[in-house]
Amino acid sequence: MHLPPLDVAVYPVVTMGHGRHGGRKSRAQSSISSTSSSSSASSSQSIQPDFSSIQKVIRNVFRSSKIQVQQIERLRGRIHQVYLSRLADGSSLVLKCPPDNDTRLLRHEKYGLETERTTLETLREYTQLPVPQVIKYDNRGDALGSAFLMMSHVPGRRLSELSPYLSVNERRTIDYTLGAYIRTLTSLSATQFGLTHRVFAGKGSSSWREAFIALLESVLRDAEDMLVTLPYDTIRYYIQQHISCLDEVTEPRLVALHACELDNVMIDVQTKQVTGLVGFSSVVWGDPLLSGGVADGSEAFFEGLGENPVKTGGVKARMLMYATYRSLLEVTAHHYRPRHDMDDLQGRRALTHALNELGQV
Incomplete structure (x- = not known):
């Protein structure tokens, strides 16, 4: 299958963490198919996420002040900072953020988030593979202040x-x-x-x-x-x-x-x-x-x-x-x-x- 040229303008993304989607969901949440990420906690040396900032970003994405984040956990990641956010309705979100400031990157790794975002969008459009669905939104003025990935949740271990x-x-x-x-x-x-x-x-x-x-x-x-x-x-x-x-x-x-x-x-x-x-x-x-x-x-x-x-x-x-x-x-x-x-x-x-x-x- 030959792909047409794709638009590669950079914008942030969101990822649903694993954890089950339970209880009542907002219309925005219901439209998201499931994606995955392990719930293994990172080491105690990992930088802890800012709870209020992440909750603000999630509310901005779904345009709802009623969404309540109950728990945020730092997951093990190859390079990037990955946060599992458990919501009050039983569902989960995973935010994949740029690496810590002191993380040394190889040349090709500097484009990791952009690559993943573009690849996932391509796979969702042209295949039926069970991969996370990227959520697009405008992050200007958000609490994190930088581009990141947000995706749907894939259940499992x-x-x-x-x-x-x-x-x-x-x-x-x-x-x-x-x-x-x-x-x-x-x-x-x-x-x-x-x-x-x-x-x-x-x-x-x-x-x-x-x-x-x-x-x-x-x-x-x-x-x-x-x-x-x-x-x-x-x-x-x-x-x-x-x-x-x-x-x-x-x-x-x-x-x-x-x-x-x-x-x-x-x-x-x-x-x-x-x-x-x-x-x-x-x-x-x-x-x-x-x-x-x-x-x-x-x-x-x-x-x-x-x-x-x-x-x-x-x-x-x-x-x-x-x-x-x-x-x-x-x-x-x-x-x-x-x-x-x-x-x-x-x-x-x-x-x-x-x-x-x-x-x-």
């Missing part, structure tokens, strides 16, 4: 929370569903390659080769800025050696890099079925092989996808190039936002393996 308790058949069903969802995502096409905010502004690349090199150089420069020890010359050499294989990709497809990560898949606790997908701040238009889930997909995943492109002849070099890119992102992000409970050894091992394999292709 994160797959990361339930994964240890799933049976083999339950996990197989989930993987099959995710494969089918990725097939739908990658069926959408655009007229240019590259980062979403550039493509929708008509400033994308005419070839996947050009777009991918731009993506790779962006993260390499991020790493160089932080003086991260990496084999820069080796990486650039092997990528250049195999760059021509990227010309096999002639049509830009929607690629959600984190679509199948365990924290972004919502599961119904009772039925163990997928209730929705969240986390679309890292989306590019390019090769479907770069999509989340493809590199480590199970047999059931590829059954849902309809094929196993990894086993198709001629794609090994591309897969290794994408493995190089993903591992670079992992290592570099760790140096920008180090965590005491995690190191970059796994990313470095993956990078070394990918480079060694590229050297033998």
Whole structure:
């Protein structure tokens, strides 16, 4: 399916948190379909939201002074500040705000909210995928004073929370569903390659080769800025050696890099079925092989996808190039936002393996 040019003017968005919609709802709330986000609290070091400001924003959005916020909770987020607001009528809202001021961002991450907003609007319009619905409004003069996302609520718990308790058949069903969802995502096409905010502004690349090199150089420069020890010359050499294989990709497809990560898949606790997908701040238009889930997909995943492109002849070099890119992102992000409970050894091992394999292709 080919998408027409989209308007990418920036405006704020709102997200419904998980939690059930119960009791009586306002007309504005009733028109919102459900979206999702986990209710896991963040660490005690997280900055606490301003209760009155968030309640004021919600009232402004729905144009009702009668809406009562009973509780606000900071959720775990990859980069952005995410707040779960529980309302008096039993429903919930999730506000996704810009990162804390002291959060270091990689170059491509600076457009995360805009990317997610545009991607969700596109998916809601052109597919039936269970993703949050963006709520548009004018935030001028609101209590938060900056653009943010507001979306509808997707019920369920994160797959990361339930994964240890799933049976083999339950996990197989989930993987099959995710494969089918990725097939739908990658069926959408655009007229240019590259980062979403550039493509929708008509400033994308005419070839996947050009777009991918731009993506790779962006993260390499991020790493160089932080003086991260990496084999820069080796990486650039092997990528250049195999760059021509990227010309096999002639049509830009929607690629959600984190679509199948365990924290972004919502599961119904009772039925163990997928209730929705969240986390679309890292989306590019390019090769479907770069999509989340493809590199480590199970047999059931590829059954849902309809094929196993990894086993198709001629794609090994591309897969290794994408493995190089993903591992670079992992290592570099760790140096920008180090965590005491995690190191970059796994990313470095993956990078070394990918480079060694590229050297033998």
